[in-house]
Amino acid sequence: MxxxxxxxxxxxxxxxxxxxxxxxxxxxxxxxxxxxxxxxxxxxxxxxxxxxxxxxxxxxxxxxxxxxxxxxxxxxxxxxxxxxxxxxxxxxxxxxxxxxxxxxxxxxxxxxxxxxxxxxxxxxxxxxxxxxxxxxxxxxxxxxxxxxKKEYNCILNNIESVSALLTLNYIVEQKSLEYGGEISSSIRTDLYKLGLPGNLVRKTAIAAYEAEINLLAYAGGGTVTITLSSELLNMEIEDHGPGIPDVEKAMEPGYSTAPDWVRELGFGAGMGLQNIKNCSDNFTIKSTVGEGTVLIVDINMEGKCT
Amino acid sequence: MKIKELCQILNAKILSSGHLSREIKSIYVSDLMSDVLTFGREAQLLITSLTNQQTIRTVEMVEIPAICYTNGKYPEKKTIELANTKRVTILVTDFSTFQVTGKLFAAGLQG
Incomplete structure (x- = not known):
């Protein structure tokens, strides 16, 4: 019970x-x-x-x-x-x-x-x-x-430097896929604490989550680096996994190589990369077989920080 | 409609409380979490027959406050614990996904 x-x-x-x-x-x-x-x-x-x-x-x-x-x-x-x-x-x-x-x-x-x-x-x-x-x-x-609804003061608003950059690093360790989402959850909380607008946090969290699932399912873990400036959130997701042989194919909605155990968790329908792209204002993917994959997600800071 | 009222319509058990007085504006039905991440909206109720921890993580990212598990499927303890930490309401009903959707549609809720 x-x-x-x-x-x-x-x-x-x-x-x-x-x-x-x-x-x-x-x-x-x-x-x-x-x-x-x-x-x-x-x-x-x-x-x-x-x-x-x-x-x-x-x-x-x-x-x-x-x-x-x-x-x-x-x-x-x-x-x-x-x-x-x-x-x-x-x-x-x-x-x-x-x-x-x-x-x-x-x-x-x-x-x-x-x-x-x-x-x-x-x-x-x-x-x-x-x-x-x-x-x-x-x-x-x-x-x-x-x-x-606790309102945090966006620290970026208080910085007068012309090119202030803030970098946040996260490590996605190789664990059971069941734990997928822990890092994205931290990212989400951290960005809210920094006072970033809800819409931006939401897009970033969704993209990070899809990427985190990919890191765990295919690449044996990886890193997520977020760099914030006053206009842009840049998120780089990097792994040293097997790489993607045909990136163009992998980007096609519905194309998936996911094994059953990934599908059983409610993923693996070939929508992940597409979904990450949809959350981004600018999206790049570089992959080399045998070396790994890097995703670069840029999201514009819409609206003002709270 | 308040989560409490949904509970009555679905004869559902509450496994984690979250925000019971939260207003639910619309419904999303899916067992595919990628779809929930793409099309899910805040203030929705997610109806699904998938009961793993990823359902909680998914609604956390999309800011959906409540999940209803159908077909009387109970989640594992870990899922309930995660839901409590993330303040997500879990409801469990014996009705099938189709029946749940029908009942809520009849009650005036939209997708």
Missing amino acids: NQIRISQSVIERIYEIRVEKIMRTDVTRVTPETKMSELKYVIKENNYACIPVLTGEKLVGQISIEGYVDWLTSEMGDVPVSEIMDIDFKTLHPDEPVITAVKELELIGLRGLPVVENESNKFLGVICRCTMMEGVLAVLDLDDEKES
């Missing part, structure tokens, strides 16, 4: 989430004078979590669903909430980690816990089991988007 593995960074972030981030504030509150019979609808509105009892803004008690059921089965009649409410109960503070809330809920077996301000006991909201997970997921999602 496959299990969902939660990555370490996610676990770390779950520990960082504070109660205030995921508490519900849309809960209905009642006063000590509210009649017990009126709670019927409130319980449903509050999603069966606890019902906070407030005097002014101060939390003075709470009715748990369990307490309400006890009252229903007793013969106390329609008494005010103050006679039934718990006054000695656990509360959460807004700056506590969500993990504390989870532990408390498990420990007490309750469906919800009220959140109050540290000293004043001012009521702020409720953490309830049913919406907790949703809240955590929403926070994680939000953090992620923030992260992926």
Whole structure:
């Protein structure tokens, strides 16, 4: 059976989430004078979590669903909430980690816990089991988007030299094709970190990925060198593999010499080189049988750096 | 359409969460990763019956946020781990690629 593995960074972030981030504030509150019979609808509105009892803004008690059921089965009649409410109960503070809330809920077996301000006991909201997970997921999602949209300052913008060049070197080691893409993934991340425009990064990553698959499938590895200037991204992919006997033929869409194991991975349909060419503004391929192959991919810097 | 909603239509299991609230604008169906690299667009869902790690790498490059594996095919553990690192959502459904495509087309999604 496959299990969902939660990555370490996610676990770390779950520990960082504070109660205030995921508490519900849309809960209905009642006063000590509210009649017990009126709670019927409130319980449903509050999603069966606890019902906070407030005097002014101060939390003075709470009715748990369990307490309400006890009252229903007793013969106390329609008494005010103050006679039934718990006054000695656990509360959460807004700056506590969500993990504390989870532990408390498990420990007490309750469906919800009220959140109050540290000293004043001012009521702020409720953490309830049913919406907790949703809240955590929403926070994680939000953090992620923030992260992926993180804007880096393009360092090239800050360089005044007329011919600034930045070179990045990557080595594609001979490994199982299953690992194909690791280097392209690093390239992609690095280019984003340098603040290059998304469109350019995307084209470069796709071209690099197709080339990386080729390096692993046919050439026993190779190197990728990226040189950046303010107008151009130049990527050279070099290997010392067997070389391509008929380059023109190899460039034809659909022409492939790929063995089955390459095809099983979803490649080898004879589109790789063509795809690399399509991503480039200028594309050259030089290959010598017995010596190796060099691909040169030039991509213009369209638009401004972020 | 949100990934969560797609999940309901396809009666799919979520194996890696990624960005569940992400909006999916269109669909791309292929088992050939080179085609996905050429024609795939961001904010798409990739439907495929190929379940290896290269599917995750491919969508990472094209910035596709979610993959749906069809025919009830479960990926290897390594694929799920990679998807978690790259924040890609993996869905698995018992429906065939044809059925999945049909259901999403009927729901108003386009290619």
